[in-house]
Amino acid sequence: MIKLSLGQIIDYVKPLKIIDFKKNEDDFKKSEEWYNFYIDNIFTDSRKIEEGESGIFVCIRGENFDGHDFIKEVIDKRVKVIVIDNESKVLSVKNDPFLKNVVFIVVENSISFLGNVSRLIIESLKKKNKDFKVVGIAGAAGKTTTKNLLRNILDFLKFKVVASEKSFNNEIGVPLTVFKVNEDIEWLVLEMGMRGFKQVDYLCSISDPDYGIITAIGPEHLEFVGNVKGVIKAETELTNYLIKKQGFFLVPSSIKKIFKDYHYFDYYPSKKCLIKEFRIELVENDFFRTFTKIKINNRYFDLFFDTILSKAIIDNFLMCMLFLQRVLKNEEKIIDRVIENADKIILKSIENDRFYFQKIYDNIFVINDFYNSNYLSLKSNLETVEKMFNYFEEIFLFIGDMLELGKYSNFYHRRIINRVLGYPNKVKIFFIGQCFYSNRIVKKNVRYFVDFNNLPENMFREIFSNKKKLIFIKGSRRLRLERILDRICSKVSSL
DSSP states (O other): OOOEEHHHHHHHHOOSEEEETTBOHHHHHHOHHHHTOEEOEEESOGGGOOTTOOEEEEOOBOSSOBGGGGHHHHHHTTOOEEEESOGGGGGGGTTOTTGGGOEEEEOSOHHHHHHHHHHHHHHHHHHHOTTOEEEEEEOSSOHHHHHHHHHHHHHHTTOOEEEOOTTOOSTTHHHHHHTTOOTTOOEEEEEOOOSSTTHHHHHHHHHOOSEEEEOOOSOOSHHHHOSHHHHHHHHTHHHHHHHHTTOEEEEEGGGGGGGTTOOSEEEESBTTEEEEEEEEEEEETTEEEEEEEEEETTEEEEEEESSOOOHHHHHHHHHHHHHHHHHSSSHHHHHHHHHHTHHHHHHHHOOTTSSEEEEEETTEEEEEEOSOOOHHHHHHHHHHHHTTGGGOSEEEEEEEOOOOOGGGHHHHHHHHHHHHTTSOTTEEEEEESHHHHHTOOOBTTEEEESSGGGSOHHHHHHTTSSSOEEEEEEOOGGGOTHHHHHHHHHHHHTO
């Protein structure tokens, strides 16, 4: 975190009140002691605080926890500054012997406090470091993978870069990422999640992106934005922000016409940058590889990967390459260097719950893609799985509901069902969730279950036949379909 004093933060966020049991509020404001007290971290999770750290604990009220309930634990760890938006909670610790060492900053909304400090840090960094740039990544699918790819490419090119952890892409996760930046950082890569109108706009306001990438447009969070037109409106809050400051951005070609009057943008795929070929190959026995021929800036490159990749990750990689080609100098040399190391960079960017291919037993291969699901990502990944049908004697597809589709839920679930009905009988499909169950169409190799607990034990026994098989698992996060793999692996360990 950059060097900030508590006094600077207080001046910027303008809290409602300051509670200091040693002084009254006016004395506190005049005290030089706190203007010389520098903050080395900001926490929202009391478990991550080391005793005696010079940090601020911010009490956040979430669905499952209320940070105000952990005030005593934080005080016992000798944290000196606590931000609250529920003043009554201070009464619960009024007899704590360490209370005299703690200052409570009372704000209207603790989450807004995080955003305000994030904005302060970005403003401070941009004044000190002209080379510091922020990239915002939004879109209906592929945000996390694109963020990982861009971070790893920049890191490979020896830039100093910070990027969002996991899927830290909301009004809490983005500030927590910003807090990790120090004065030497050159690139900050932020994932920006859309959960309704004005969400991306707010994330832009607290992070001030200089560049942007919208990875894809498709049905997502329709319960908040109505339809795909609403998705476009919500996701392009990022590009609207950048247009105001004349910043460069990259968008899917499906929405390029929206920006015909703006000169500083590009789109993917295009004639100059696209995938020309993509295939999965069985080289020998159980050794698979992915081959793709790509085109960048009218130059062709052949890439081989010693695993199975989704076509979507190659699209995400090409978006990153097109983006860097537009914003970095010496782009031809950079492209050549990155392409030479594309296999290492791409494999490093894959998380183990996002189209992650592995062999878990002699004749059993698994693709874990159970982190989340929406129509766009499921359709894309099924296209890749279809290319593998000829290499396996049996294929088990565990497909969970795609949540957050609003009134279009039945429409998109039926489209997936109709797609898989044409699969050969050796492909066994297990739909899991109420949405698929409500739209079921009967076929011999297709079965429907309301939830994970309804999956029959004999189905898991089938997986351990002598046939060479592929298992694909994908569903929305709420379904927790990783339990399927856990169950299979527990049986493997007992063999």
